[in-house]
Amino acid sequence: MDAFRYSDTVFPIRDDIVAANRTTWERIAHAGSWWTGAERIAIAAETRNARSCQLCRARKQALSPNAVQGEHDGGAATVLPPTAVDTVHRVVTDQSRLSREWLETLAHAGLADGHYVELLGVVVAIVSIDAFHGALGLPPEPLPEPVAGEPSGYRPSGLDANEAWVPMLGSKPESSAEGDLFPPLPQVPNVLRALSLVPDAVRSLNELSAAYYLPVVEIADPSAAGGRAISRPQIELIAARVSALNECFY
């Protein structure tokens, strides 16, 4: 793959970051469980449109996001249904005001839980890689060309629908097909299980997190810093600040 060459930057981008970014781009280009490759690329494109969307800016200023109606910038030219466009924009620009009630309206509007979780997985991968580029002053990587193919419709067995807004696998998945998703912990942190309705979204998350932050098995060890050029306290300081700026309680 030719993406993420980083040939014009003075920054020494680690090989594992390059590899994780390229794997993510490949995954996004292919059909997933619920969306085609073309639709997943459209979700990625909409993620980028959201940053400069006037409707999103107006909503962000409003007391309630539902108080401002209109059309999202960029949404008209997409293959995605309007509900999906609106969902992408809200996750990108106003995620701290998402709610269970809002999510339930998506199901009524035709965006089922599997579609939503897969969409979320694509959005957060793009947000993450673009934020990395943005912080370093690098341009966004051009999105990949979609690969033809149909969604698998795969839904893992053993989902628990009572812990969060979306069904999640338990710490020990029933099927060996999901045996690679989680580390062997008695209780896997919820954030690692959150996307498990779409197992490939968890795989993508694990790959990106290992390169961008730390491998999952090192996170609980406060002395581990993954051989990075910044210390663990520096890592956690930045992590906490990003979480606070996003008003994320978790």
Next chain:
Amino acid sequence: MRDNRAAADSGVPNAEALLAWTDAAIAHDDVATAHARARVVEAAGAEAAVDAAAIIGNFERMTRIADGTGIPLDPPMNALGTEIQHDLGLRSFGSAANTAEPSAWVSAGAKLLAPVALRLMPLAAKLVRWRT
């Protein structure tokens, strides 16, 4: 975490420069981001800047996963973190509604066990690493 001066006094190297960069990057302020990034590179080097930028990218992702799925904070962290949640005003965040406050008994027990838990965490992590 929410106070730059406190962060600067925390003893974390280059805390103020790292936080200024983080703030600018999250705000998508290109001019401020470039200025703050230059400070970090000058103070800590280009490799450190790459690693710091990756952390920014990582937690832009993780926060949206948490807030987009409504997951509650994991019970042990919730019990151990009651004080810090209140000290930092984290319960004012909308997504705090996804996590019930632990009972006074649970919080008190967690406070007693916290020193032991903090000592056990690295050992448990090493055990998991060994098993994988």
